Amino acid sequence: MVQAPEFPTDFAEAALEGGLELNFELPDPEDEQIPDLEFQQRVEAAWQVCDRFDLQTDIWRGRILRTVRDREKRGGEGRGTGFLKWLQDREISKSQAYSLIEVADSADTLLEGGYLDTDSVERFSKRAFVETAQSAPEVQQMVSDAARRGDRITRREVRQLSDEWTAMTSDLLPEVIKEKAAANSIPSRYLAPFVREMEKLPESHQAELRETVAESPDVDTLKQVTSEAKYLAKYLEAATNVQALNNESLDLEAALEEALRIGSLSSTADLVNQAAQLEQTIAKLYTTWKRVTGLVDRLYVDSGASTPHLRSLLSCLNHLSGEVVETQIGSLESSRTIRLTIQTDLRDEEGEGVRSEE
Known part of the structure:
Protein backbone atom coordinates (compact mmCIF):
# COMPACT_ATOMS: atom_id res chain seq x y z
CA MET A 1 0.00 0.00 0.00
CA VAL A 2 1.19 3.54 -0.75
CA GLN A 3 2.56 5.30 2.31
CA ALA A 4 0.26 8.00 3.69
CA PRO A 5 1.68 11.53 3.66
CA GLU A 6 3.19 12.56 6.96
CA PHE A 7 0.94 15.45 7.84
CA PRO A 8 2.22 17.23 10.96
CA THR A 9 0.14 16.85 14.10
CA ASP A 10 0.40 20.54 14.96
CA PHE A 11 -0.85 22.21 11.80
CA ALA A 12 -0.75 25.67 13.31
CA GLU A 13 2.97 25.36 14.06
CA ALA A 14 3.64 24.00 10.57
CA ALA A 15 1.80 26.93 9.03
CA LEU A 16 3.81 29.43 11.00
CA GLU A 17 7.05 27.79 9.85
CA GLY A 18 5.84 28.14 6.28
CA GLY A 19 5.22 31.82 6.76
CA LEU A 20 1.44 31.56 7.06
CA GLU A 21 -0.27 33.64 9.74
CA LEU A 22 -2.95 31.79 11.69
CA ASN A 23 -3.70 34.67 14.05
CA PHE A 24 -5.35 36.50 11.20
CA GLU A 25 -5.92 40.19 11.24
CA LEU A 26 -9.08 40.15 9.20
CA PRO A 27 -9.93 43.36 7.36
CA ASP A 28 -12.34 45.70 9.11
CA PRO A 29 -15.66 45.46 7.23
CA GLU A 30 -16.38 49.09 8.19
CA ASP A 31 -13.07 50.41 6.80
CA GLU A 32 -13.95 52.15 3.55
CA GLN A 33 -10.26 52.84 2.88
CA ILE A 34 -9.70 49.18 1.96
CA PRO A 35 -10.44 48.60 -1.74
CA ASP A 36 -12.95 45.82 -2.46
CA LEU A 37 -10.37 43.77 -4.36
CA GLU A 38 -7.88 43.86 -1.47
CA PHE A 39 -10.65 43.04 1.02
CA GLN A 40 -11.70 39.97 -0.99
CA GLN A 41 -8.09 38.80 -1.43
CA ARG A 42 -7.34 39.00 2.29
CA VAL A 43 -10.51 37.18 3.27
CA GLU A 44 -9.95 34.51 0.59
CA ALA A 45 -6.35 33.95 1.74
CA ALA A 46 -7.51 33.41 5.32
CA TRP A 47 -10.27 31.08 4.17
CA GLN A 48 -7.89 28.93 2.11
CA VAL A 49 -5.52 28.49 5.05
CA CYS A 50 -8.45 27.36 7.23
CA ASP A 51 -9.58 24.96 4.50
CA ARG A 52 -6.10 23.47 4.31
CA PHE A 53 -5.84 22.66 8.00
CA ASP A 54 -9.48 21.66 8.24
CA LEU A 55 -9.07 19.08 5.46
CA GLN A 56 -5.80 17.66 6.78
CA THR A 57 -7.27 17.40 10.29
CA ASP A 58 -10.40 15.70 8.99
CA ILE A 59 -8.36 13.14 7.04
CA TRP A 60 -6.61 12.07 10.21
CA ARG A 61 -9.76 12.22 12.32
CA GLY A 62 -11.42 9.98 9.75
CA ARG A 63 -8.52 7.52 9.91
CA ILE A 64 -8.68 7.48 13.72
CA LEU A 65 -12.44 6.88 13.67
CA ARG A 66 -12.06 4.14 11.07
CA THR A 67 -9.39 2.45 13.20
CA VAL A 68 -11.61 2.53 16.29
CA ARG A 69 -14.62 1.29 14.32
CA ASP A 70 -12.72 -1.60 12.72
CA ARG A 71 -11.29 -2.61 16.11
CA GLU A 72 -14.77 -2.70 17.64
CA LYS A 73 -16.13 -4.80 14.75
CA ARG A 74 -14.12 -7.79 15.91
CA GLY A 75 -16.29 -10.75 16.99
CA GLY A 76 -18.80 -11.32 19.72
CA GLU A 77 -22.26 -10.00 20.45
CA GLY A 78 -22.72 -6.29 20.72
CA ARG A 79 -19.85 -5.60 18.35
CA GLY A 80 -19.81 -1.98 17.29
CA THR A 81 -21.32 -0.73 20.53
CA GLY A 82 -17.87 0.29 21.75
CA PHE A 83 -17.47 2.52 18.72
CA LEU A 84 -20.81 4.23 19.41
CA LYS A 85 -19.77 4.72 23.04
CA TRP A 86 -16.47 6.21 21.86
CA LEU A 87 -18.39 8.67 19.69
CA GLN A 88 -20.78 9.49 22.50
CA ASP A 89 -17.93 10.28 24.90
CA ARG A 90 -16.55 12.77 22.37
CA GLU A 91 -19.95 14.21 21.44
CA ILE A 92 -19.62 13.09 17.80
CA SER A 93 -22.74 11.99 15.96
CA LYS A 94 -22.73 8.81 13.88
CA SER A 95 -23.34 10.81 10.69
CA GLN A 96 -20.41 13.14 11.48
CA ALA A 97 -18.17 10.16 12.13
CA TYR A 98 -18.98 8.45 8.84
CA SER A 99 -18.58 11.74 6.99
CA LEU A 100 -15.03 11.99 8.36
CA ILE A 101 -14.37 8.33 7.52
CA GLU A 102 -15.50 9.10 3.95
CA VAL A 103 -12.89 11.87 3.76
CA ALA A 104 -10.21 9.47 5.02
CA ASP A 105 -11.29 6.81 2.53
CA SER A 106 -11.11 9.42 -0.23
CA ALA A 107 -7.56 10.30 0.78
CA ASP A 108 -6.51 6.66 0.70
CA THR A 109 -8.18 6.13 -2.70
CA LEU A 110 -6.22 9.03 -4.18
CA LEU A 111 -3.02 7.85 -2.48
CA GLU A 112 -3.31 4.33 -3.82
CA GLY A 113 -3.85 5.70 -7.32
CA GLY A 114 -0.78 7.90 -7.01
CA TYR A 115 -2.89 11.04 -7.48
CA LEU A 116 -2.21 12.71 -4.14
CA ASP A 117 0.81 14.23 -2.47
CA THR A 118 1.20 16.29 0.67
CA ASP A 119 1.74 19.58 -1.12
CA SER A 120 -1.43 19.33 -3.23
CA VAL A 121 -3.82 18.46 -0.38
CA GLU A 122 -4.02 22.08 0.73
CA ARG A 123 -5.50 23.09 -2.63
CA PHE A 124 -8.68 21.00 -2.22
CA SER A 125 -11.90 21.90 -0.49
CA LYS A 126 -13.36 18.97 1.49
CA ARG A 127 -16.30 18.47 -0.85
CA ALA A 128 -14.00 18.59 -3.88
CA PHE A 129 -11.72 16.05 -2.21
CA VAL A 130 -14.55 13.51 -1.76
CA GLU A 131 -15.96 14.25 -5.23
CA THR A 132 -12.55 13.61 -6.80
CA ALA A 133 -12.19 10.24 -5.07
CA GLN A 134 -15.61 9.20 -6.41
CA SER A 135 -14.78 10.20 -10.00
CA ALA A 136 -13.34 8.12 -12.82
CA PRO A 137 -9.55 7.50 -12.63
CA GLU A 138 -9.01 9.76 -15.65
CA VAL A 139 -10.83 12.61 -13.90
CA GLN A 140 -8.80 11.98 -10.74
CA GLN A 141 -5.64 12.34 -12.82
CA MET A 142 -6.79 15.62 -14.40
CA VAL A 143 -7.83 17.07 -11.04
CA SER A 144 -4.56 16.03 -9.39
CA ASP A 145 -2.56 17.56 -12.25
CA ALA A 146 -4.45 20.82 -11.78
CA ALA A 147 -3.74 20.74 -8.03
CA ARG A 148 -0.01 20.15 -8.66
CA ARG A 149 0.00 23.18 -10.97
CA GLY A 150 -1.21 25.23 -8.00
CA ASP A 151 -4.88 25.56 -9.02
CA ARG A 152 -7.48 25.88 -6.29
CA ILE A 153 -9.76 22.81 -6.49
CA THR A 154 -13.41 23.22 -5.57
CA ARG A 155 -16.35 20.94 -6.23
CA ARG A 156 -17.24 23.07 -9.25
CA GLU A 157 -13.86 22.43 -10.90
CA VAL A 158 -14.15 18.67 -10.27
CA ARG A 159 -17.61 18.53 -11.80
CA GLN A 160 -16.53 20.60 -14.77
CA LEU A 161 -13.63 18.25 -15.50
CA SER A 162 -15.93 15.25 -15.01
CA ASP A 163 -18.44 16.73 -17.47
CA GLU A 164 -15.68 17.35 -19.99
CA TRP A 165 -14.46 13.78 -19.65
CA THR A 166 -18.02 12.51 -20.13
CA ALA A 167 -18.32 14.59 -23.31
CA MET A 168 -15.16 13.04 -24.71
CA THR A 169 -15.77 9.39 -23.85
CA SER A 170 -19.46 8.44 -23.48
CA ASP A 171 -20.88 6.24 -26.24
CA THR A 240 -42.90 -2.90 -12.69
CA ASN A 241 -43.88 -2.17 -9.07
CA VAL A 242 -47.60 -1.50 -9.63
CA GLN A 243 -49.69 -4.64 -9.12
CA ALA A 244 -52.69 -3.01 -10.82
CA LEU A 245 -50.69 -2.95 -14.08
CA ASN A 246 -50.08 -6.72 -14.05
CA ASN A 247 -52.76 -7.17 -16.69
CA GLU A 248 -52.28 -9.27 -19.81
CA SER A 249 -54.46 -6.93 -21.85
CA LEU A 250 -52.24 -3.93 -21.04
CA ASP A 251 -49.39 -2.99 -23.38
CA LEU A 252 -47.10 -0.73 -21.33
CA GLU A 253 -44.85 0.11 -24.26
CA ALA A 254 -47.82 1.14 -26.42
CA ALA A 255 -49.19 3.29 -23.60
CA LEU A 256 -45.76 4.88 -23.30
CA GLU A 257 -45.60 5.65 -27.03
CA GLU A 258 -49.03 7.27 -26.90
CA ALA A 259 -48.02 9.40 -23.90
CA LEU A 260 -44.94 10.54 -25.82
CA ARG A 261 -47.01 11.31 -28.92
CA ILE A 262 -49.43 13.62 -27.08
CA GLY A 263 -46.70 15.22 -24.96
CA SER A 264 -47.90 13.75 -21.65
CA LEU A 265 -44.91 11.64 -20.65
CA SER A 266 -44.23 13.56 -17.42
CA SER A 267 -47.88 13.28 -16.28
CA THR A 268 -48.00 9.58 -17.15
CA ALA A 269 -44.74 8.86 -15.33
CA ASP A 270 -45.97 10.78 -12.30
CA LEU A 271 -49.30 8.89 -12.36
CA VAL A 272 -47.58 5.49 -12.42
CA ASN A 273 -45.16 6.57 -9.68
CA GLN A 274 -48.02 7.82 -7.47
CA ALA A 275 -49.93 4.58 -8.10
CA ALA A 276 -46.94 2.58 -6.87
CA GLN A 277 -46.77 4.73 -3.73
CA LEU A 278 -50.52 4.34 -3.17
CA GLU A 279 -50.31 0.55 -3.30
CA GLN A 280 -47.42 0.61 -0.82
CA THR A 281 -49.42 2.92 1.45
CA ILE A 282 -52.43 0.57 1.34
CA ALA A 283 -50.24 -2.38 2.30
CA LYS A 284 -48.68 -0.40 5.16
CA LEU A 285 -52.11 0.79 6.31
CA TYR A 286 -53.42 -2.76 6.45
CA THR A 287 -50.40 -4.00 8.40
CA THR A 288 -50.64 -1.13 10.90
CA TRP A 289 -54.41 -1.61 11.27
CA LYS A 290 -53.89 -5.31 12.06
CA ARG A 291 -51.42 -4.39 14.80
CA VAL A 292 -53.77 -1.80 16.30
CA THR A 293 -56.75 -4.18 16.34
CA GLY A 294 -54.62 -6.93 17.88
CA LEU A 295 -53.34 -4.65 20.67
CA VAL A 296 -56.83 -3.28 21.37
CA ASP A 297 -58.24 -6.81 21.67
CA ARG A 298 -55.43 -7.87 24.00
CA LEU A 299 -55.81 -4.85 26.29
CA TYR A 300 -59.59 -5.22 26.36
CA VAL A 301 -59.19 -8.77 27.67
CA ASP A 302 -56.54 -7.74 30.25
CA SER A 303 -58.47 -4.70 31.54
CA GLY A 304 -61.74 -4.47 33.43
CA ALA A 305 -63.71 -2.49 36.01
CA SER A 306 -60.52 -1.74 37.95
CA THR A 307 -59.06 0.15 34.95
CA PRO A 308 -61.76 2.65 33.89
CA HIS A 309 -59.31 5.11 32.34
CA LEU A 310 -57.65 2.41 30.26
CA ARG A 311 -61.09 1.29 29.09
CA SER A 312 -61.85 4.91 28.17
CA LEU A 313 -58.66 5.06 26.10
CA LEU A 314 -59.71 1.91 24.25
CA SER A 315 -63.16 3.39 23.57
CA CYS A 316 -61.57 6.49 22.04
CA LEU A 317 -59.60 4.25 19.67
CA ASN A 318 -62.62 2.28 18.49
CA HIS A 319 -62.86 4.36 15.31
CA LEU A 320 -59.34 3.20 14.37
CA SER A 321 -59.62 -0.47 15.28
CA GLY A 322 -62.90 -1.54 13.67
CA GLU A 323 -63.70 -2.49 10.10
CA VAL A 324 -64.45 1.18 9.41
CA VAL A 325 -61.44 3.39 10.10
CA GLU A 326 -62.26 7.07 10.56
CA THR A 327 -60.15 10.23 10.86
CA GLN A 328 -60.36 13.94 10.14
CA ILE A 329 -58.12 15.92 7.83
CA GLY A 330 -57.72 19.64 7.29
CA SER A 331 -57.99 22.56 9.69
CA LEU A 332 -60.72 23.00 12.28
CA GLU A 333 -62.54 25.47 10.03
CA SER A 334 -62.53 23.22 6.97
CA SER A 335 -62.01 19.70 8.29
CA ARG A 336 -63.34 16.64 6.47
CA THR A 337 -64.02 13.19 7.82
CA ILE A 338 -62.51 10.32 5.88
CA ARG A 339 -63.79 6.79 6.40
CA LEU A 340 -62.04 3.69 5.09
CA THR A 341 -63.72 0.30 5.10
CA ILE A 342 -61.14 -2.47 5.35
CA GLN A 343 -62.28 -5.76 3.87
CA THR A 344 -60.33 -9.00 3.54
CA ASP A 345 -61.36 -11.56 0.95
CA LEU A 346 -62.03 -14.65 3.05
CA ARG A 347 -61.47 -16.89 0.02
CA ASP A 348 -57.91 -15.56 -0.28
CA GLU A 349 -56.27 -14.49 2.98
CA GLU A 350 -53.49 -12.73 1.09
CA GLY A 351 -55.85 -10.43 -0.76
CA GLU A 352 -57.22 -7.36 0.93
CA GLY A 353 -59.11 -4.27 -0.15
CA VAL A 354 -59.58 -0.80 1.26
CA ARG A 355 -62.68 1.13 0.29
CA SER A 356 -62.80 4.89 0.94
CA GLU A 357 -65.95 6.74 1.94
CA GLU A 358 -66.30 10.45 2.54
Whole structure:
Protein backbone atom coordinates (compact mmCIF):
# COMPACT_ATOMS: atom_id res chain seq x y z
CA MET A 1 0.00 0.00 0.00
CA VAL A 2 1.19 3.54 -0.75
CA GLN A 3 2.56 5.30 2.31
CA ALA A 4 0.26 8.00 3.69
CA PRO A 5 1.68 11.53 3.66
CA GLU A 6 3.19 12.56 6.96
CA PHE A 7 0.94 15.45 7.84
CA PRO A 8 2.22 17.23 10.96
CA THR A 9 0.14 16.85 14.10
CA ASP A 10 0.40 20.54 14.96
CA PHE A 11 -0.85 22.21 11.80
CA ALA A 12 -0.75 25.67 13.31
CA GLU A 13 2.97 25.36 14.06
CA ALA A 14 3.64 24.00 10.57
CA ALA A 15 1.80 26.93 9.03
CA LEU A 16 3.81 29.43 11.00
CA GLU A 17 7.05 27.79 9.85
CA GLY A 18 5.84 28.14 6.28
CA GLY A 19 5.22 31.82 6.76
CA LEU A 20 1.44 31.56 7.06
CA GLU A 21 -0.27 33.64 9.74
CA LEU A 22 -2.95 31.79 11.69
CA ASN A 23 -3.70 34.67 14.05
CA PHE A 24 -5.35 36.50 11.20
CA GLU A 25 -5.92 40.19 11.24
CA LEU A 26 -9.08 40.15 9.20
CA PRO A 27 -9.93 43.36 7.36
CA ASP A 28 -12.34 45.70 9.11
CA PRO A 29 -15.66 45.46 7.23
CA GLU A 30 -16.38 49.09 8.19
CA ASP A 31 -13.07 50.41 6.80
CA GLU A 32 -13.95 52.15 3.55
CA GLN A 33 -10.26 52.84 2.88
CA ILE A 34 -9.70 49.18 1.96
CA PRO A 35 -10.44 48.60 -1.74
CA ASP A 36 -12.95 45.82 -2.46
CA LEU A 37 -10.37 43.77 -4.36
CA GLU A 38 -7.88 43.86 -1.47
CA PHE A 39 -10.65 43.04 1.02
CA GLN A 40 -11.70 39.97 -0.99
CA GLN A 41 -8.09 38.80 -1.43
CA ARG A 42 -7.34 39.00 2.29
CA VAL A 43 -10.51 37.18 3.27
CA GLU A 44 -9.95 34.51 0.59
CA ALA A 45 -6.35 33.95 1.74
CA ALA A 46 -7.51 33.41 5.32
CA TRP A 47 -10.27 31.08 4.17
CA GLN A 48 -7.89 28.93 2.11
CA VAL A 49 -5.52 28.49 5.05
CA CYS A 50 -8.45 27.36 7.23
CA ASP A 51 -9.58 24.96 4.50
CA ARG A 52 -6.10 23.47 4.31
CA PHE A 53 -5.84 22.66 8.00
CA ASP A 54 -9.48 21.66 8.24
CA LEU A 55 -9.07 19.08 5.46
CA GLN A 56 -5.80 17.66 6.78
CA THR A 57 -7.27 17.40 10.29
CA ASP A 58 -10.40 15.70 8.99
CA ILE A 59 -8.36 13.14 7.04
CA TRP A 60 -6.61 12.07 10.21
CA ARG A 61 -9.76 12.22 12.32
CA GLY A 62 -11.42 9.98 9.75
CA ARG A 63 -8.52 7.52 9.91
CA ILE A 64 -8.68 7.48 13.72
CA LEU A 65 -12.44 6.88 13.67
CA ARG A 66 -12.06 4.14 11.07
CA THR A 67 -9.39 2.45 13.20
CA VAL A 68 -11.61 2.53 16.29
CA ARG A 69 -14.62 1.29 14.32
CA ASP A 70 -12.72 -1.60 12.72
CA ARG A 71 -11.29 -2.61 16.11
CA GLU A 72 -14.77 -2.70 17.64
CA LYS A 73 -16.13 -4.80 14.75
CA ARG A 74 -14.12 -7.79 15.91
CA GLY A 75 -16.29 -10.75 16.99
CA GLY A 76 -18.80 -11.32 19.72
CA GLU A 77 -22.26 -10.00 20.45
CA GLY A 78 -22.72 -6.29 20.72
CA ARG A 79 -19.85 -5.60 18.35
CA GLY A 80 -19.81 -1.98 17.29
CA THR A 81 -21.32 -0.73 20.53
CA GLY A 82 -17.87 0.29 21.75
CA PHE A 83 -17.47 2.52 18.72
CA LEU A 84 -20.81 4.23 19.41
CA LYS A 85 -19.77 4.72 23.04
CA TRP A 86 -16.47 6.21 21.86
CA LEU A 87 -18.39 8.67 19.69
CA GLN A 88 -20.78 9.49 22.50
CA ASP A 89 -17.93 10.28 24.90
CA ARG A 90 -16.55 12.77 22.37
CA GLU A 91 -19.95 14.21 21.44
CA ILE A 92 -19.62 13.09 17.80
CA SER A 93 -22.74 11.99 15.96
CA LYS A 94 -22.73 8.81 13.88
CA SER A 95 -23.34 10.81 10.69
CA GLN A 96 -20.41 13.14 11.48
CA ALA A 97 -18.17 10.16 12.13
CA TYR A 98 -18.98 8.45 8.84
CA SER A 99 -18.58 11.74 6.99
CA LEU A 100 -15.03 11.99 8.36
CA ILE A 101 -14.37 8.33 7.52
CA GLU A 102 -15.50 9.10 3.95
CA VAL A 103 -12.89 11.87 3.76
CA ALA A 104 -10.21 9.47 5.02
CA ASP A 105 -11.29 6.81 2.53
CA SER A 106 -11.11 9.42 -0.23
CA ALA A 107 -7.56 10.30 0.78
CA ASP A 108 -6.51 6.66 0.70
CA THR A 109 -8.18 6.13 -2.70
CA LEU A 110 -6.22 9.03 -4.18
CA LEU A 111 -3.02 7.85 -2.48
CA GLU A 112 -3.31 4.33 -3.82
CA GLY A 113 -3.85 5.70 -7.32
CA GLY A 114 -0.78 7.90 -7.01
CA TYR A 115 -2.89 11.04 -7.48
CA LEU A 116 -2.21 12.71 -4.14
CA ASP A 117 0.81 14.23 -2.47
CA THR A 118 1.20 16.29 0.67
CA ASP A 119 1.74 19.58 -1.12
CA SER A 120 -1.43 19.33 -3.23
CA VAL A 121 -3.82 18.46 -0.38
CA GLU A 122 -4.02 22.08 0.73
CA ARG A 123 -5.50 23.09 -2.63
CA PHE A 124 -8.68 21.00 -2.22
CA SER A 125 -11.90 21.90 -0.49
CA LYS A 126 -13.36 18.97 1.49
CA ARG A 127 -16.30 18.47 -0.85
CA ALA A 128 -14.00 18.59 -3.88
CA PHE A 129 -11.72 16.05 -2.21
CA VAL A 130 -14.55 13.51 -1.76
CA GLU A 131 -15.96 14.25 -5.23
CA THR A 132 -12.55 13.61 -6.80
CA ALA A 133 -12.19 10.24 -5.07
CA GLN A 134 -15.61 9.20 -6.41
CA SER A 135 -14.78 10.20 -10.00
CA ALA A 136 -13.34 8.12 -12.82
CA PRO A 137 -9.55 7.50 -12.63
CA GLU A 138 -9.01 9.76 -15.65
CA VAL A 139 -10.83 12.61 -13.90
CA GLN A 140 -8.80 11.98 -10.74
CA GLN A 141 -5.64 12.34 -12.82
CA MET A 142 -6.79 15.62 -14.40
CA VAL A 143 -7.83 17.07 -11.04
CA SER A 144 -4.56 16.03 -9.39
CA ASP A 145 -2.56 17.56 -12.25
CA ALA A 146 -4.45 20.82 -11.78
CA ALA A 147 -3.74 20.74 -8.03
CA ARG A 148 -0.01 20.15 -8.66
CA ARG A 149 0.00 23.18 -10.97
CA GLY A 150 -1.21 25.23 -8.00
CA ASP A 151 -4.88 25.56 -9.02
CA ARG A 152 -7.48 25.88 -6.29
CA ILE A 153 -9.76 22.81 -6.49
CA THR A 154 -13.41 23.22 -5.57
CA ARG A 155 -16.35 20.94 -6.23
CA ARG A 156 -17.24 23.07 -9.25
CA GLU A 157 -13.86 22.43 -10.90
CA VAL A 158 -14.15 18.67 -10.27
CA ARG A 159 -17.61 18.53 -11.80
CA GLN A 160 -16.53 20.60 -14.77
CA LEU A 161 -13.63 18.25 -15.50
CA SER A 162 -15.93 15.25 -15.01
CA ASP A 163 -18.44 16.73 -17.47
CA GLU A 164 -15.68 17.35 -19.99
CA TRP A 165 -14.46 13.78 -19.65
CA THR A 166 -18.02 12.51 -20.13
CA ALA A 167 -18.32 14.59 -23.31
CA MET A 168 -15.16 13.04 -24.71
CA THR A 169 -15.77 9.39 -23.85
CA SER A 170 -19.46 8.44 -23.48
CA ASP A 171 -20.88 6.24 -26.24
CA LEU A 172 -24.34 7.55 -25.41
CA LEU A 173 -23.52 10.95 -26.88
CA PRO A 174 -23.85 11.30 -30.67
CA GLU A 175 -20.62 12.30 -32.42
CA VAL A 176 -22.11 15.61 -33.56
CA ILE A 177 -22.74 16.55 -29.91
CA LYS A 178 -19.16 15.64 -28.95
CA GLU A 179 -17.86 17.81 -31.78
CA LYS A 180 -19.98 20.77 -30.70
CA ALA A 181 -18.85 20.30 -27.09
CA ALA A 182 -15.20 20.26 -28.22
CA ALA A 183 -15.84 23.49 -30.13
CA ASN A 184 -17.51 24.99 -27.01
CA SER A 185 -20.75 25.62 -28.92
CA ILE A 186 -22.57 23.33 -26.43
CA PRO A 187 -21.49 23.74 -22.75
CA SER A 188 -20.25 20.47 -21.25
CA ARG A 189 -22.46 20.94 -18.17
CA TYR A 190 -25.48 19.78 -20.22
CA LEU A 191 -23.86 16.51 -21.25
CA ALA A 192 -23.36 14.72 -17.92
CA PRO A 193 -27.07 14.92 -16.88
CA PHE A 194 -28.03 13.55 -20.31
CA VAL A 195 -25.63 10.60 -19.96
CA ARG A 196 -26.72 9.87 -16.36
CA GLU A 197 -30.39 9.66 -17.34
CA MET A 198 -29.69 7.67 -20.51
CA GLU A 199 -27.72 5.06 -18.54
CA LYS A 200 -30.92 4.16 -16.65
CA LEU A 201 -32.76 3.18 -19.86
CA PRO A 202 -32.82 -0.02 -21.97
CA GLU A 203 -30.85 0.12 -25.21
CA SER A 204 -34.01 0.31 -27.33
CA HIS A 205 -35.03 3.59 -25.72
CA GLN A 206 -31.46 4.91 -25.72
CA ALA A 207 -31.21 4.52 -29.51
CA GLU A 208 -34.41 6.49 -30.14
CA LEU A 209 -33.38 9.38 -27.89
CA ARG A 210 -29.86 9.50 -29.35
CA GLU A 211 -31.43 9.82 -32.80
CA THR A 212 -33.54 12.76 -31.64
CA VAL A 213 -30.48 14.57 -30.30
CA ALA A 214 -28.42 13.81 -33.42
CA GLU A 215 -31.14 15.27 -35.66
CA SER A 216 -31.27 18.53 -33.67
CA PRO A 217 -27.89 18.92 -31.93
CA ASP A 218 -28.56 22.00 -29.83
CA VAL A 219 -28.89 22.88 -26.15
CA ASP A 220 -32.70 23.05 -26.14
CA THR A 221 -33.06 19.58 -27.65
CA LEU A 222 -30.45 18.19 -25.26
CA LYS A 223 -32.32 19.60 -22.26
CA GLN A 224 -35.67 18.36 -23.55
CA VAL A 225 -34.41 14.84 -24.23
CA THR A 226 -32.68 14.72 -20.84
CA SER A 227 -36.01 15.55 -19.22
CA GLU A 228 -37.79 12.90 -21.31
CA ALA A 229 -35.17 10.30 -20.37
CA LYS A 230 -35.66 11.14 -16.69
CA TYR A 231 -39.45 10.68 -16.86
CA LEU A 232 -39.08 7.61 -19.03
CA ALA A 233 -36.81 5.96 -16.45
CA LYS A 234 -39.31 6.81 -13.70
CA TYR A 235 -42.12 5.31 -15.76
CA LEU A 236 -40.29 2.07 -16.50
CA GLU A 237 -39.14 1.62 -12.90
CA ALA A 238 -42.51 2.38 -11.31
CA ALA A 239 -44.56 0.35 -13.81
CA THR A 240 -42.90 -2.90 -12.69
CA ASN A 241 -43.88 -2.17 -9.07
CA VAL A 242 -47.60 -1.50 -9.63
CA GLN A 243 -49.69 -4.64 -9.12
CA ALA A 244 -52.69 -3.01 -10.82
CA LEU A 245 -50.69 -2.95 -14.08
CA ASN A 246 -50.08 -6.72 -14.05
CA ASN A 247 -52.76 -7.17 -16.69
CA GLU A 248 -52.28 -9.27 -19.81
CA SER A 249 -54.46 -6.93 -21.85
CA LEU A 250 -52.24 -3.93 -21.04
CA ASP A 251 -49.39 -2.99 -23.38
CA LEU A 252 -47.10 -0.73 -21.33
CA GLU A 253 -44.85 0.11 -24.26
CA ALA A 254 -47.82 1.14 -26.42
CA ALA A 255 -49.19 3.29 -23.60
CA LEU A 256 -45.76 4.88 -23.30
CA GLU A 257 -45.60 5.65 -27.03
CA GLU A 258 -49.03 7.27 -26.90
CA ALA A 259 -48.02 9.40 -23.90
CA LEU A 260 -44.94 10.54 -25.82
CA ARG A 261 -47.01 11.31 -28.92
CA ILE A 262 -49.43 13.62 -27.08
CA GLY A 263 -46.70 15.22 -24.96
CA SER A 264 -47.90 13.75 -21.65
CA LEU A 265 -44.91 11.64 -20.65
CA SER A 266 -44.23 13.56 -17.42
CA SER A 267 -47.88 13.28 -16.28
CA THR A 268 -48.00 9.58 -17.15
CA ALA A 269 -44.74 8.86 -15.33
CA ASP A 270 -45.97 10.78 -12.30
CA LEU A 271 -49.30 8.89 -12.36
CA VAL A 272 -47.58 5.49 -12.42
CA ASN A 273 -45.16 6.57 -9.68
CA GLN A 274 -48.02 7.82 -7.47
CA ALA A 275 -49.93 4.58 -8.10
CA ALA A 276 -46.94 2.58 -6.87
CA GLN A 277 -46.77 4.73 -3.73
CA LEU A 278 -50.52 4.34 -3.17
CA GLU A 279 -50.31 0.55 -3.30
CA GLN A 280 -47.42 0.61 -0.82
CA THR A 281 -49.42 2.92 1.45
CA ILE A 282 -52.43 0.57 1.34
CA ALA A 283 -50.24 -2.38 2.30
CA LYS A 284 -48.68 -0.40 5.16
CA LEU A 285 -52.11 0.79 6.31
CA TYR A 286 -53.42 -2.76 6.45
CA THR A 287 -50.40 -4.00 8.40
CA THR A 288 -50.64 -1.13 10.90
CA TRP A 289 -54.41 -1.61 11.27
CA LYS A 290 -53.89 -5.31 12.06
CA ARG A 291 -51.42 -4.39 14.80
CA VAL A 292 -53.77 -1.80 16.30
CA THR A 293 -56.75 -4.18 16.34
CA GLY A 294 -54.62 -6.93 17.88
CA LEU A 295 -53.34 -4.65 20.67
CA VAL A 296 -56.83 -3.28 21.37
CA ASP A 297 -58.24 -6.81 21.67
CA ARG A 298 -55.43 -7.87 24.00
CA LEU A 299 -55.81 -4.85 26.29
CA TYR A 300 -59.59 -5.22 26.36
CA VAL A 301 -59.19 -8.77 27.67
CA ASP A 302 -56.54 -7.74 30.25
CA SER A 303 -58.47 -4.70 31.54
CA GLY A 304 -61.74 -4.47 33.43
CA ALA A 305 -63.71 -2.49 36.01
CA SER A 306 -60.52 -1.74 37.95
CA THR A 307 -59.06 0.15 34.95
CA PRO A 308 -61.76 2.65 33.89
CA HIS A 309 -59.31 5.11 32.34
CA LEU A 310 -57.65 2.41 30.26
CA ARG A 311 -61.09 1.29 29.09
CA SER A 312 -61.85 4.91 28.17
CA LEU A 313 -58.66 5.06 26.10
CA LEU A 314 -59.71 1.91 24.25
CA SER A 315 -63.16 3.39 23.57
CA CYS A 316 -61.57 6.49 22.04
CA LEU A 317 -59.60 4.25 19.67
CA ASN A 318 -62.62 2.28 18.49
CA HIS A 319 -62.86 4.36 15.31
CA LEU A 320 -59.34 3.20 14.37
CA SER A 321 -59.62 -0.47 15.28
CA GLY A 322 -62.90 -1.54 13.67
CA GLU A 323 -63.70 -2.49 10.10
CA VAL A 324 -64.45 1.18 9.41
CA VAL A 325 -61.44 3.39 10.10
CA GLU A 326 -62.26 7.07 10.56
CA THR A 327 -60.15 10.23 10.86
CA GLN A 328 -60.36 13.94 10.14
CA ILE A 329 -58.12 15.92 7.83
CA GLY A 330 -57.72 19.64 7.29
CA SER A 331 -57.99 22.56 9.69
CA LEU A 332 -60.72 23.00 12.28
CA GLU A 333 -62.54 25.47 10.03
CA SER A 334 -62.53 23.22 6.97
CA SER A 335 -62.01 19.70 8.29
CA ARG A 336 -63.34 16.64 6.47
CA THR A 337 -64.02 13.19 7.82
CA ILE A 338 -62.51 10.32 5.88
CA ARG A 339 -63.79 6.79 6.40
CA LEU A 340 -62.04 3.69 5.09
CA THR A 341 -63.72 0.30 5.10
CA ILE A 342 -61.14 -2.47 5.35
CA GLN A 343 -62.28 -5.76 3.87
CA THR A 344 -60.33 -9.00 3.54
CA ASP A 345 -61.36 -11.56 0.95
CA LEU A 346 -62.03 -14.65 3.05
CA ARG A 347 -61.47 -16.89 0.02
CA ASP A 348 -57.91 -15.56 -0.28
CA GLU A 349 -56.27 -14.49 2.98
CA GLU A 350 -53.49 -12.73 1.09
CA GLY A 351 -55.85 -10.43 -0.76
CA GLU A 352 -57.22 -7.36 0.93
CA GLY A 353 -59.11 -4.27 -0.15
CA VAL A 354 -59.58 -0.80 1.26
CA ARG A 355 -62.68 1.13 0.29
CA SER A 356 -62.80 4.89 0.94
CA GLU A 357 -65.95 6.74 1.94
CA GLU A 358 -66.30 10.45 2.54
